[in-house]
Amino acid sequence: MLIVEDKGSAIALMLVSLFIVGTFPALLTLLERRGRLPQHTYLDYSIANLLAAVMIAIVFGQFGESKSGMPNFLTQLTQDNWPSVLIAMAGGVALGLGNLIAQYAWAFAGLSVTMVMCSCMTVVVGTTTNYFLDGRINRAEILFPGVACFLIAVFLAAAVHSSNAKDNEEKLRMSGNLHMDSVKKLFSGVVLLDPEIAKDRDTSAHNPIHQAKPGTAAFIIQLEQKRSIKVLESHKLLGLNLIFLAGICFASFLPAINLATNDQCHVLRNGVPHLVVYTAFFYFSMSCFALGVCLNVLFLYHPMAGVPASSIGAYVRDWNGRYWALLSGLLCGFGNGFQFMGGQAAGYAAADSVQALPLVSTFWGVVLFGEYRRSSMKTYILLVAMLSMFVAAVVLLIASAGHRKT
Template sequence: MYMIESKGGAISCMLLALLFLGTWPAIMTLTERRGRLPQHTYLDYTITNLLAAVIIAVTLGQIGPSRPNFITQLSQDNWQSVMFAMAGGIVLSLGNLATQYAWAFVGLSVTEVITASTTVVIGTTLNYFLDDRINRAEVLFPGVACFLIAVCFGSAVHKSNAADNKSKLQGFKRLKNDSQQTTSSFQIETGPADSGLAKGKAKEGTAAYLIELEKQRAIKVFGKSTIIGLAITFFAGICFSLFSPAFNLATNDQWHTLKHGVPKLNVYTAFFYFSISAFVLALILNIRFLYWPILGLPKSSFRAYLNDWNGRGWSFLAGFLCGFGNGLQFMGGQAAGYAAADAVQALPLVSTFWGILLFGEYRRSSRRTYVLLISMLFMFIVAVAVLMASSGHRK
């Protein structure tokens, strides 16, 4: 099997994982905003997510002089470590499933900030002690503190942006009522800059744009409490904070559960079992959600899913990006410590870029929202740099 030997190689894996893991949520959000049911999207995503793990296992897990390789370990008596790997896959699958709904309620950028920060605060602390403190605590924990500050900024951004949107919609409603006294609202040539009522496609960030988006998207959010979105988001963050420590236990056996003489699971075998359990759980839950949907989504069926090719290619791409991103994160973590590998939880830097570029998030928002958004991103930049600087080297 192929092993990352250098600190530079480990950091390269983390940076590439950061790009992949920050991009796939934007793709999933894109399909939902275009009206594709999240159950359909997630079923496609989970297929290629598993396929990515299989590709990594049968290639990198088989090449190189290091032993034991992937195929050899499938027949070894290592079920205790396999259980840890599969537990990690289960909580990751739950977290990913929850965030798919949270993106609609809270927005891509803030959802990723809160989940990533929760992951770092809880998960990185657990990994630090599991890794026998190979990361420098005097560097690591200030980075964790930066993430904790960022989650506070993220919550404030969400609250401020929600207030901005509410104000836009109220202004739009007043303007529409006034216009109906003299002419049809569909004949209005001009209006206030933030109303979006000018002829043509609604401008991003305007009230008209928000209304058009609500009509088109799969998950309807108007009239729903923001508490629902935040609750889903924090639940996802707690799930994410547990999957990396579980994977750490699977590959390093800190609790000495394996029998004497049985080799520890290599990162590729652990990732294979990890992805198998994530796939099975996602399959069960999403097939159930087809027939008994949540959050007011329309019912579907397995036949309807098979016939839904609108956005399927994007969903497959999201699964590949997430699968390869997780694999790279674990490869880097095995070499430099899983606490440092949690630096990929700075993926909101990438997701926010896509959110602003593709979806116009925070367009025409208040100055207060922009100040909070910049503060949040600044803390993330500091946090990822500090976490990577804490990298150690596993003996």
């Protein structure tokens, strides 16, 4: 079994996790903006995410001989470790629910702001919890100033969201030939087309706006026409409320993995080995998969947030963007696995440095989606302040990394 024990390797795994976990939300957002239903996308994502967990468990968890107190993956599947298994599965439910909510929050609040606020909430709540669960192996004088920086970044992110929303309203109001009434008429009575029919239909003739420049009123309405989640005229607080719910879920999953692998609550019987990180990750991903599939099959027929209804048959036939959805699930799965492996070695509080992922997501948001193009100077100042505070917080968390005694 491959066990990461030195701090340098742990930090390297965290940095790899940072990049790939920061990239998968951009792929999901890209598909939503191209009109693919979030239910279809999340079902594909869930399948690939579970596949990644199985690959990590079998390849790394079965590699080499078992170590003292650390059985190989397949051996642990037959042991009486169900209390820890249930804790790991609870963490998977938390992450699955958080990702599901975040998929809608990305649409209503934007990729950049959503990821920053969710990550900051994860650090403020989750990192503090992990610090005490890990027996204070991280340096508190460095860790908690970093947590404070994350907390400040939350308020700055809320201000960025509010300022950018006002900028978009002003653009629509100042536009001479694009009005909100016409936008409402444009999207009234939206229905889902069967993928086979939609593929053969020329939709360009129904699109009154072509080659709109990012950041303009025309671009905002063109995006609204294409995307599967309609966000114009939604309540300003809706996006922030979704972010808050997702952040609470994200703050719970890493402490659950910590408890499952280190058994701080002493729920296992004497002599039963603790769950190795690979076994915990496997059960974690199983529950995440089950939740994602059950809820999104329900949402196919009873959608929310104004998304059109669909069916199992339409999902199976919908290959438009499926490969991107599957890739996003693989990226998220491997990213979470690497984060857990690094956290087991250097402390799960330091592993929350992976919550720097909004730095990657914001890059993709600006480059791919034109977020904050032609915004006001106030929005730009708030955005720079938010990201600067975020960078300082991440540096402090990485610097607080300790070393767990095995």
